[in-house]
Each structure stands twice: as structure tokens, then as C-alpha cells.
Amino acid sequence: MLMSSTAKSIEPAVSVLAHHGKSFRFAGRFLDKRRLEDCARLYRFCRFVDDLVDDASDADAAQVELNVLKNDLKIGYSSEPVVEDFIDLASQCQMQSAVILELIRGIESDLQPVLVETDAELLRYCYRVAGTVGLLMCDVLGVHDSKAKAHAIDLGIGMQLTNIARDVQEDAGMGRRYVPGQWLGEITPQALSNPSTREFALLVESAQRLLSMAELYYESGKAGLRFLPLRARQGIKVAASVYREIGLVIAERDFDVSSGRAYVGLPRKLLVACRALLFDSCKQPYAPHQSSLHVHLKGLPYANQSSG
Numbered sequence: 001m002l003m004s005s006t007a008k009s010i011e012p013a014v015s016v017l018a019h020h021g022k023s024f025r026f027a028g029r030f031l032d033k034r035r036l037e038d039c040a041r042l043y044r045f046c047r048f049v050d051d052l053v054d055d056a057s058d059a060d061a062a063q064v065e066l067n068v069l070k071n072d073l074k075i076g077y078s079s080e081p082v083v084e085d086f087i088d089l090a091s092q093c094q095m096q097s098a099v100i101l102e103l104i105r106g107i108e109s110d111l112q113p114v115l116v117e118t119d120a121e122l123l124r125y126c127y128r129v130a131g132t133v134g135l136l137m138c139d140v141l142g143v144h145d146s147k148a149k150a151h152a153i154d155l156g157i158g159m160q161l162t163n164i165a166r167d168v169q170e171d172a173g174m175g176r177r178y179v180p181g182q183w184l185g186e187i188t189p190q191a192l193s194n195p196s197t198r199e200f201a202l203l204v205e206s207a208q209r210l211l212s213m214a215e216l217y218y219e220s221g222k223a224g225l226r227f228l229p230l231r232a233r234q235g236i237k238v239a240a241s242v243y244r245e246i247g248l249v250i251a252e253r254d255f256d257v258s259s260g261r262a263y264v265g266l267p268r269k270l271l272v273a274c275r276a277l278l279f280d281s282c283k284q285p286y287a288p289h290q291s292s293l294h295v296h297l298k299g300l301p302y303a304n305q306s307s308g
Contacts, residue, residue, distance in 0.1 A: 013040040013085075020047055023246075026269050027239030030277075032231055038089060038140045045086035046133060049107050054174075059111045066108055073100060093139040098301045103132040114176035115189075120296035122164075122180050127153060127297050130160035134221075135302055141232045149302040150289040151224020155240055158217035162247045165210040168203065168257045169193060179206045200258070207255040211247040218244050220293055226286060234277060241276040242269050 017040040018025040024043065028036045049069065056062030072078035076087055090100065106128025116122050134156035138148055164171070164178045171178060172192035181187075183206045187199050195203055221240060225233050242264055249262040264272065289304050297303035 013037065013044040016040065016044045016047055023242045023264065023269070024239055026266075026273075027235050027242060030231070030235035030238050030273075035141060035232055035235070038093070039137065041085060041089050042133070042136055042140055044082060045089075046103070048080075048082045048086075049104060053107055053110050062111055063108075066104065066111075070101070070104060073097070089140075093136075093142075095136055095139045096301065099132050099135045102128050102301060103136070106132070110176065114171075114178060115181060116178050117181045119180060119182075122178065123157065123296045124300070125178065126157040126160040126164075127300055127303070130156035130163075131297075131300075132156070137236070141228060141236075143227050143229075143232075145227045146302075147289070148224050148227035150294065150304040151221055151227070153297075153302060154217040154289075154293055155221025155224065155236075158214045158221055159240070159243045161210050161214035161217065162243055165207045165214070165250055165257060166246055166262050168207065170261070179203075179210065183209060195258070203257065204255045207250060207257045211250065211255075214244070214247060216293065220290065223287060223289070237276045238273045241272050245269075245272050 014025075014028075014037065017028065021043055024039075028039065031039065049066075052065045052069070053062050056065065069078075069080075069083060072080070072083050073087065073090075076091075078084045078087060089095075090097075106125060109125065109128070116125065131153035134152035134154070135149060138144070138152050143152075168179060169192060172189040175189050177184070177187070177189045177192060179192075184192075184199075184202050187195070187202065191199055192203065218240060222237070225237055228236060245264045245268065246262050249264060250257060253259055253262065291304045291306045294303045294305065298305060
């Protein structure tokens with residue numbers, strides 16, 4: 001029965017979150033048990049799709065797996081327990097299939113050589129692999145106010161920009177360059193793995209630029225926290241603050257993203273969490289979403305396309 005399958009999958013889902021998403025698992029302590037479990041189920045599905053691409057023997061094999069996944073989601077049944085559990089979660093939370101398909105489309109794009117050229121390509125990619133997760137989190141947390149959606153997208157984009165800054169060399173080792181070629185002078189992923197002095201200077205400048213861009217999206221994401229129930233608001237605020245702190249760690253290294261992966265240790269996480277919980281930005285007057293943040297997201301679900 002589906003219900004017993006789902007019940008069995010809950011604890012492993014939280015384990016996946018704890019193993020692969022330590023910052024999110026830390027923040028999950030501020031959610032109630034049911035919300036944490038549902039967030040972990042969503043995270044596990046996202047990780048599953050990501051691993052289909054990253055762990056495949058070749059691009060053709062991964063494409064076959066992704067096609068099976070998309071068909072399973074379409075028919076509402078899968079023999080793969082992780083996918084079947086997600087189908088149940090998506091139905092339970094009334095997730096929009098268009099958003100789920102954009103998430104898969106973003107991850108699927110990593111099957112091709114990744115050479116992002118422009119800000120628009122960068123932000124559309126960030127929307128697909130992370131802004132969509134913000135939208136799905138709205139569904140998991142029971143947030144249906146349309147004004148919340150654009151801010152949820154932005155929080156995801158801010159986190160993904162931080163990811164890209166942190167993982168430049170790791171991604172380069174996989175033949176992927178998410179930093180726009182317009183910023184880097186068309187430096188190849190291979191060159192990013194072992195940059196010359198000139199290339200290193202461009203890489204430092206690009207990391208700084210990525211994190212400055214991320215700040216704009218984090219600020220917009222924070223403005224949307226007021227739409228969340230109180231306990232969920234606390235959990236998401238802590239998650240966003242801890243993830244943003246990764247960027248501050250990179251800044252403390254003078255934006256040298258070649259000196260090992262930046263991470264936030266437990267003592268610092270605790271300090272960040274305390275600051276986040278003590279300062280309630282939601283008491284400030286609400287400022288409507290800035291449509292300029294979505295100028296490159298035309299045609300994507302829930303993007304703010306207003307002219308204001």
C-alpha cells in the first residue's frame with residue numbers, strides 16, 4: 001500500500017537530508033516534525049534527480065532515466081520508491097506539474113556541456129534548479145498567497161548563486177562553467193581547474209560578483225518570509241541565513257574559491273541562527289516584489305512579469 005511505503009520512506013528521507021544537506025538539516029530543527037519530514041521528502045527527490053545526471057555512466061543513460069522519470073510523473077505512478085513517494089507528496093501538497101518539469105529541465109541541462117554565457121542564462125538556470133524548489137517549498141509549507149511566490153523564487157536563486165560561487169572548481173572538474181563567459185573572458189572549465197594569474201584574478205572578481213548578485217535575491221527572499229506560518233518562517237530564515245553565511249566565509253577568504261570548499265562550522269551556525277531568530281525583518285513594512293529581479297525569467301512559472 002502507498003501509505004505504508006510512504007511511512008517507511010520518511011526516516012530515510014531525513015537521513016538523506018542530514019547526510020547531503022547539513023545546513024538544511026540544521027535549520028530543520030526549527031520546523032515541526034511533519035513539516036521537516038515533508039521538506040526532507042522533497043529534498044530527497046531533488047537529490048535523486050540530481051544523482052541521475054551526476055552518477056550516470058554516460059549522458060545517454062541518464063537521458064533514458066530522466067525520460068522514465070518524466071513519464072512516471074505524468075502517469076502518477078513509479079516503481080522507484082523515491083519517485084512514488086514524491087508523487088504522493090506532490091498530490092498531497094498540490095504541487096504544480098509545470099514547476100516540477102522546470103526543475104527537471106534545469107537538472108537535465110547538465111547532461112550537455114555547460115558553458116553559461118550571459119546573466120540571463122545564469123539566472124534562468126538558477127530559477128530552474130533552485131527557484132523551483134522555493135516554489136515547491138511554498139506548497140510543502142502550505143503557503144498559497146500569490147505574492148509569496150516571487151520571493152520564494154528569489155530565495156532559491158540566492159542560494160544557488162552562493163552554490164555556484166562555492167563550487168566553481170568542483171563544477172569545472174565536471175566540465176561545467178556556470179559563471180558567465182561574459183565575465184570570465186570565455187575561460188574554459190579546464191582552465192578554471194588550474195587558473196593562470198590572470199584567470200585567477202577574473203575568478204576572484206566573478207565570485208565577488210556572484211555573491212553581490214546573491215545578496216539582492218536573499219534580500220527579496222527575506223521580504224517574503226512574512227507569508228510563512230511562524231514556525232516555518234523561523235526554519236526557513238535560519239536555513240537562508242546559514243546558507244548566506246557560506247558567501248561571507250568566501251568573502252573572508254578574499255573570494256579565493258580555489259582554497260577548498262567553504263563551509264560554516266557548527267559554532268558559527270548557532271551564532272547565525274541566534275541572530276536570525278532575534279531579528280524579525282517581518283515587522284518592517286512590506287515592500288512589493290521588484291520585478292527587475294525577474295527581467296530574465298520571462299515565461300517561467302510564477303515569475304514576476306509586471307512592469308512596475
